[in-house]
Amino acid sequence: MLVVDRLSVAYGSIKAVREVSLRVEKGEIVALLGPNGAGKTSLISAIVGLVPSAGGKVELDGTDISRKRTEDIVRLGATVTPEGRKIFGDLTVGQNLRLGAAVRRDRDGIAADIEQMLTMFPILRERFASRAQTLSGGEQQQLAIARSMMSRPKLLMLDEPSLGLAPRLVEQIFGLITELRAKGLTLLVVEQNAYDALALADRAYIMNSGRLQFSGRSEDLLASDDLMEHYLGTGTGGHAGAPG
């Protein structure tokens, strides 16, 4: 579904991403892990054209999208849910959902999809006419994901969906991710919360200082304290007491 080939991102003279290659197959959940500042957000921003790439190639279903504009990439089926629940706080929940369908013109389809989102996220139906900023953190994350779903993506890239959420809500959001995959979606999940993300994902990539450091199956990573310690700076010891 997604093939990233030696993609680089630079902000002036600072190289945020250095020749990273990765693949996401149809129907997979892939985790992209790494510490703060590793270049994860820059990488997915470059994949959808939100920041220009400084070399490399991105293919979506065999189409080269490296030089395309974000709106065209969204139209082709790859959408990012940005980090920090960037919902439009002054607009209503309903308007936020409509905005998710910015690239679509099929009025009836949009209305049907809004209805579907409201069924999937009952809280959004309840708060449909309220301003999005009045939603709680967990509700805002649900809205952010629902908004992304409104573009009918094939590949959804979630940037830190668990950031700032209470453990119970993290579980809820991760449950939702599994549910989305069951509906046929392919997901690339950027996380700092490595354990929970690995429990969810089929495969994982680990980035550090702009480079890809590891790629492999989630269970292999989880099974090896050495790998966890080495790449993520945390063995099972550091995980004691956390839910899961």
Add this chain to the structure above:
Amino acid sequence: MMAALQMRFGLGRQSFVGGFILAALVILIGLIVMAAAEKAQIRVANVFFVNLILVLGLQITMGNSNVANLGHITFTGVGAYVAGILVAPLAIKATGIPNAPFGLNTFELHFIPAAMIGVVIGTVLAFLTGLVLTRQTGIAYSIATLALLVIVHTVFTNWVDLTRGPIAFYGIPFKVNTVSLMLIAAACAIVARLFRDSRWGLQLRASGEDVLAAEASGVSVKRLRLVAWTLSGFVLSLGGVMYAYLVGTISPKSFYFDAVFLTLAMLILGGMRSASGAVVGAVIVTLGTELMRWLEGAPVIFGAKMPQIFGLTGFFLGVVIVLFMALRPDGLVGDEELDEMAKRLWRQRKARAAAGEDTGPETSS
């Protein structure tokens, strides 16, 4: 037509109803002034309507995209000069601009085609400058709009053969009155309201809150800014034509910082995020500046002769901008339209009344 607009632009019934209510309000102001006011006050009202058109034009770009625009009056000047020069009688042109380029002093146009050409040229110029300007973001964009104002002002001032330069260009026939001005202002209010509520306006407002999140949703922020900038150029140059036809005499300084500040103060005071805010701001600032002008003229209040203070109006506008930016950046109206606000308050009241009925005895005890 309404159904077609609804289909194509995602406009709901309330947008139309709200737009017409706002337009009715504008017309009501005109009717009250015409019925009750004296000649001097009617003149104030006429200028008010022109300013209202300009504020609505400014609201379309600045209010929706939430990026400061300091050069909007450029298009007002272009509309005014183009229409004014085209419509001016040959005798006036023979003495005023005897060396006019393009043979402009060899013919005079009827005021309607002249107005149309003025608006078209203003709009096309907005589109062309927008192609460059909307590539900039944030503060670079605002500075660039200011630079545009200065560039065009320099042209007005120095292309003496065309505009008479810094000397006023006079002799433009008076072609508008309170009725035509209020109708056009009302129409512009509807345009601004519908644009705000349209799919484009909604996407632009989202980008005004968070450019990145809007782009991630597939919103083409640059293109929408260009659309808003061009539509705003249309309204602003129309306002310029109205100005020229109202006062008959134009000069480069009519379309410079004073006008920029006045319209900015109106929009900021009323609230730039709604068309209602533009109307409310224009009304209140007009009343305020008239009060200041009266005070400037050393009136006698309760038997006491006030001192003569020059520059009160400018001072007043500056204070309005600073105070509102600091204390109430959303302006008086905030980001709801008046009809939306009324609907919400009504709903809340009804909900409260219903809740009161349900728990009647308890709440009263």
